[in-house]
Amino acid sequence: MIIENTLAAIQELATFKTLLLMVVGASAGLIAGAIPGFTIAMAVVLTLPFTFGMEASQGIATMIGVYVGGLSGGLMSGILIGIPGTPSSVATTFDGFPMARKGEPGFALGLGVWSSFFGGIISTILLIAVAPQLARVGLEFQPWDYFALIFFALTVTASLAGDNMIKGLISGAMGLIIASVGEDDINGVKRFDFGVEYLSEGFAFLPVLIGLFAFSQLMSDIRDRVSARKALSDMKDVDIRIEHGRAIKTIISDWINIVRSSLIGVFTGVLPAAGSSISNILAYDQAKKASPTPEKFGTGFPGGIIAPESANNATAGGALITMMALGIPGDVITAVMLGALLIHDVVPSPAFISEEPKIAYAIFIAFFFANFLVLILQSGALRGFVLVTKVRMYVLASIILVYCGIGVFSLNNIENDMWTLAVFGVVGYVMRNLKFPLAPMILGVVLGPIAERWLSRSLALSTDVSEFFTHPWSLFFIIVSVFSIGFSWYQNDRGKKPWTVWYLPLFLMSVTVPLFMMGGYVRPAIALVLLGFSALLFYRLPKAVQELKS
């Protein structure tokens, strides 16, 4: 079955047109990733209009090319000029730039390029192995569980908004409100339309997304004369030979680092809202802690490049696992991909892999292939990418603004969508300036209708609200949601206030309840282990409180 599906997917993708689209996508991603301030999410969002006219697998393959290219592109500016192209390569600059300054830019780039490649391949293997298994778990879900899962995705996104958690929550709720404008899916009743025809249709998801994210980002990029007229990046002409052989030897000798960092990347990607911007720093930190020579980190040490670069590429695989297995977008990029699939009437859910094997396996293969493609492109056309990033910001912004308009029009051939784009461009720009995170709002727009549908189905089966607490998966997600809301306070007060020592044991003990309720052998066994661990933490609690007080 797996071989059949894989062969069918290869057949689907192995056409000249698809391969060309992937090359263009990966090149665009590499360029976007190399431009400081130009996010990968924005590059994927801007690719979207081109995919409307394509088949679902072709469109997704192109976007995956952009995604993987963007993750790898950030290392070029990070290593050559010390300014990370994307937040996902922040930690790469810690050792990449010092190594380049020491006269070894070719080796630094080689380490970055090959670590990205190995990270991507490890995460592809995990994606293929884990996604179908996780989807099987997802098949156990009932409407109550789905609703609780979406509730969890929204709360965790908002709670990861850092210091601005309340702004994150407001942003997420605003997204839910935006999604509820227009005719409702269940009864066909118009909501929040005020008798205006334009509002009664509701807002199409993609113009809202492009307006909120891309349009407002461009406005921030050209906010003043200096920013508008500067080149996209300060990289000088480069004539560097990437040292492939030496880099591969170094990476293989440090294989524990690459495997550990890739696993950190995949795990971070699986968690909703925790993307590559977090995984690269986590992996760097762990590599430093595990190294026998931590003092060498920050001075141009190879392990300091290998860890973040393998982790950030591996994150993509993790995010795709959640999207494909559960139908839940973990971040803005997978939200866009979900939107692209919905346009083609493909609804990701736990049944997605079994019902749409051709598309599902096309995603696996495209992700696998994109890593090779990016490796070849980076090795062969580094100079070309650097040249492109010399364009002035205002030139790019002016062209992209018109492109956004044309792109959203092509979605439904409706001029109103262009107005939606502009209006949400203003909303996004105002929110950015008021420091409201946009990711929760975008996820709110995507997940709002899905959450309402599952809530409606739950209530159609039973009006008893206690069902949300008696179904094990639902209870599990509700518990995790509650603790995720408290997570940012826990992070701030950890090691300073006594209440934080209760957080972990309480959390572990709480999640054992739904695990025991699930029955069988494996899950109660996991619950027993967790219970034992939480008991140990409780036993050590008085000592931990005393240490904190002293």
Place this chain on the structure above:
Amino acid sequence: MRTLDRDTIVSILLLVFCGFLIWAGFQIRDPQFGELPPAAWPQGVSYVLTAFCLIYFFQSVFSNKPAPEASTSNASPEHPQGLIGWVKHFGNPIACFALYFLFLFTLPFFGTLIGGTLLVFLLLSLLGGIEPKKIGLHALIAVVSVGAMWSLFTFGLRVLLPRGEILPGI
């Protein structure tokens, strides 16, 4: 006297918006069937949003931020003061948004090709500066980029882009 800071003003505006949403929620027709009435979800979200906005309001009121002084010495690139400072700070985005809305208003007259070319040219000139040697370059960039985009969508992706009264053929 303590002056209202930006967060407090924003939270008050959001609370007013929430009030409006709650009122609008009661205007939604109830078809009297189904377990989840069409108004239930938006109303529920409106109440949750109101609760968050109230927390935001109290947070902003009771936070220990120092009161901003009235003098302009506190003005920073991040926090422009006064109307002129504000307009200067947000000049480029305001002008770009204005041009974009103008493009949308005139779209039925100019169409995508001409309107888009004009928009790119005006944006380039506004953001890049109006100098004799740049005008030609900006015009060239506008024609080539919008021409290529228009051709790609019209002939490549078979999208019938909005046409204008001025040249109904394109």
